[in-house]
Amino acid sequence: MKPIYYCLLTTFCLLLISSDRLIAQIPGSLDSLENYVQSHSPTDTNYVNALLKMGNLTTRARANYDRADSLLRVAEKLAIKLSFDRGIYQANTFLGTNYYLSGRPQQTLDYLLKALAIAEAKKLSPRVLANAMTNLGTAYRNLNQHEKAIDISLRSLRMQEQYNIQPRNENTYNGVGLALKEARRPREAIGYFQQALALNQQLKAPYGIAITEQNIGRCYDDLNQYDKALAYYRTALKHARESESRLLQSDILVNTGLVLRELKRLDEAKRAIEQALAISIEQENKGAMATDYFNLGQVYEELNDYKLAELNMKKALALANELDDSKKIAIYTQGLADLYGGMKDFQQAYVFQLERNQHMDSTITVRTSAEVQRMMAKYETEKKEAQIKLLQQQAKLNRQENERTRFQTNVLIAGSVLLLLLGASVSAWLLNRSRLRRLEEAQRLRRQIAHDLHDEVGSTLSSISMLSGHTDALLSQNRPETAQKMVQKIYTDARQILESIDEIIWTINPGNDSLQRIALRLQEYAQPLMESKAIRFSFVIDPTLETAPMSMEVRRSLYLIGKEAINNLVKYSGATEATVRFERKDSKLQVVIEDNGQGFDLTQPRERTGQTSMKQRAEAMGGSLDVQSAPGQGTRLQLVVNP
Numbered sequence: 001m002k003p004i005y006y007c008l009l010t011t012f013c014l015l016l017i018s019s020d021r022l023i024a025q026i027p028g029s030l031d032s033l034e035n036y037v038q039s040h041s042p043t044d045t046n047y048v049n050a051l052l053k054m055g056n057l058t059t060r061a062r063a064n065y066d067r068a069d070s071l072l073r074v075a076e077k078l079a080i081k082l083s084f085d086r087g088i089y090q091a092n093t094f095l096g097t098n099y100y101l102s103g104r105p106q107q108t109l110d111y112l113l114k115a116l117a118i119a120e121a122k123k124l125s126p127r128v129l130a131n132a133m134t135n136l137g138t139a140y141r142n143l144n145q146h147e148k149a150i151d152i153s154l155r156s157l158r159m160q161e162q163y164n165i166q167p168r169n170e171n172t173y174n175g176v177g178l179a180l181k182e183a184r185r186p187r188e189a190i191g192y193f194q195q196a197l198a199l200n201q202q203l204k205a206p207y208g209i210a211i212t213e214q215n216i217g218r219c220y221d222d223l224n225q226y227d228k229a230l231a232y233y234r235t236a237l238k239h240a241r242e243s244e245s246r247l248l249q250s251d252i253l254v255n256t257g258l259v260l261r262e263l264k265r266l267d268e269a270k271r272a273i274e275q276a277l278a279i280s281i282e283q284e285n286k287g288a289m290a291t292d293y294f295n296l297g298q299v300y301e302e303l304n305d306y307k308l309a310e311l312n313m314k315k316a317l318a319l320a321n322e323l324d325d326s327k328k329i330a331i332y333t334q335g336l337a338d339l340y341g342g343m344k345d346f347q348q349a350y351v352f353q354l355e356r357n358q359h360m361d362s363t364i365t366v367r368t369s370a371e372v373q374r375m376m377a378k379y380e381t382e383k384k385e386a387q388i389k390l391l392q393q394q395a396k397l398n399r400q401e402n403e404r405t406r407f408q409t410n411v412l413i414a415g416s417v418l419l420l421l422l423g424a425s426v427s428a429w430l431l432n433r434s435r436l437r438r439l440e441e442a443q444r445l446r447r448q449i450a451h452d453l454h455d456e457v458g459s460t461l462s463s464i465s466m467l468s469g470h471t472d473a474l475l476s477q478n479r480p481e482t483a484q485k486m487v488q489k490i491y492t493d494a495r496q497i498l499e500s501i502d503e504i505i506w507t508i509n510p511g512n513d514s515l516q517r518i519a520l521r522l523q524e525y526a527q528p529l530m531e532s533k534a535i536r537f538s539f540v541i542d543p544t545l546e547t548a549p550m551s552m553e554v555r556r557s558l559y560l561i562g563k564e565a566i567n568n569l570v571k572y573s574g575a576t577e578a579t580v581r582f583e584r585k586d587s588k589l590q591v592v593i594e595d596n597g598q599g600f601d602l603t604q605p606r607e608r609t610g611q612t613s614m615k616q617r618a619e620a621m622g623g624s625l626d627v628q629s630a631p632g633q634g635t636r637l638q639l640v641v642n643p
Contacts, residue, residue: 029057030054030057030058030062033054033057044082045087047078048078049087051072052087054071058071060207060247061244061245061247063101063246063247065101069098072094072095073095075087075091076092085118085124086124086128088118089115089118089128092111092114092115093111093112093115093135096109096115097135100138100139101247103287105139105143109136109139109140109143112139113136115135116129116133116136119132126160126165127169130156130165130169130172133153133155133159133172134153134156134169134171134172137150137152137179138171138178140152141178141179141182144538149175149179153172156172156175157172157176167199169199170196170200170208171208173195173199174192174211177189177190177196177215178215181219181222184577186223187219190216193215194216196208197209197212197213197216206239206242206243207239207240207245209239210236210237210238210239210240210243210252213232214232214236214251214252214255216232217229217232217233217236217255221259229259230259233252233259240252246279246282247279249276250276250280250283253272253273254272254276254291254292257273257295257299261298261302266299266303270303273296286323287319287323289319290319290325290328293312293315294312294313294316294335296312297310297311297313297316297335298335301339306339313336316328320332327527330527331528333352334353334532336352337350337352337353338532340352341488346488350495514550515541515550516541518558518559518562519539522566522580523539525563526539526580527539529567532570534576535569535576535595536576536577538579539581540582542583544584553621554621557618557620557621558591561617561639562580562593564610564613565637566593568610572597572600573598573634573635575595576597577595578593578594578595580592588640588641589642590639590640591638591639591640591641592636592637594634594635594637599629599630599631600630600631601630602629622641623639624640624641625638625639626640
């Protein structure tokens, strides 16, 4: 399971600069800053600078986000009172940094947008404006708004060139590099990171050097050049220790452990992750602790030390339950189920597999219940509005009837009777037609369910029945090893039946008749598979498509095509990054699944890829499926269909 990578938001653009004289008066360490704040009166900008620097160090060095938030808000209030424009700007920038590192991307964007607005309104220097744009680029990138990220970063670079700002802001180059990396152009990204590294080295900034070296290591990791990646992680860790940033040290250690695991240097990987875990415990960061325990458990599993693997994965699961993190709970229970399967403890594997399935079901149930409540509230509101409108119309009719003559009233009554008779006849015809249509739909649904149960469950149950009888015979013949293989096959078949029945039930549930439900189902299926192979995975859906209705037949075919493609990607691609996108193409739905893996030759016959089956399903629902791949260039699958 890959950790959350902490990218460089700021370095010198976030240092609190009032004047050289004032900076000289402000201490550099957290302890000395504490003493300074306690011994000075909050009456001048120097005091604001001290609070801001203290808040920044509390975020970066100790990861105490609540404490940092309090300090920065006090600093902002004092800066406003003193009309200290630069201090107001820096307070909002630091608050954005604090929210970024604590994993709240929308709040990060809000505060960094506010910081840029303040810099523009107060006409702060071009350097400050360029820095604010650079910071904003990081916020956009954190929300996967890559076009906005690259646009604002390039605007910052142009401003630095226009005003010949020296030295250049190294974080701007980091921002462009990260955007290129996320666009799967790691070789180009390395060039920008190298420029950022040179600037940080000139400034002798160990924190910035460490961040940039880690980014270069990550690019070589993407290129599967693990020895180069490891070399950069080693030097990054050295500079992170110089900067005294425990949070950054932990992140680099986890990256180091993961690349050592790729190199099959498992003992070294274990030591690196253990060091990261020690820092997470020291920082009391339960989310990071859970991730570290699970990664450590997976290393022990590869070392065939199943007891320690079990112990660490259970600790990870306990922390995930304590944090009520449904995503991690699903991943960790699946990891334990797989671990027990490898240990041939099929009873425990079955228990954790059921727990994982039940947890995912309960998560969907909570979301479904909330959606039902929302829809019911909307329905009740609309019903009341219709009743009020009907009463108003009736009152109007009554007034009109009182003003009309008896003759007109008789004519109206006669006409109404005729209309009612006609309406009754039409209603009866429509009702019969509706009943017939519902009956046909019910019959079609029954045939579909019977077909699915026969194809996907019946044959597997027959296999289990035969295997069970064969197992009894093997045990009576005193052949336990062969019998154990039969039991493992029964376990695998039973798990397959559970998944098949779950998919059938999900498919026929009318509450899932929307593209949003299909996307959610595919994402929940893909995420744990991707993380089990350490594949960095992103899932994007066009917001305009979320509520698009989808028939049962199209929904089922779309889900099965996506599932087959994701399975192929995880099993055969050898990828480090993968993306699933749901997009609108003209009036049609376009689903793109792509990876940066080893690819394959489309002209050569291949087994187990299921391409023929996927294309047949696509054609059956009136769509088209296109697969693009070449050796060493990854694979891109594009499905286009009417929603």
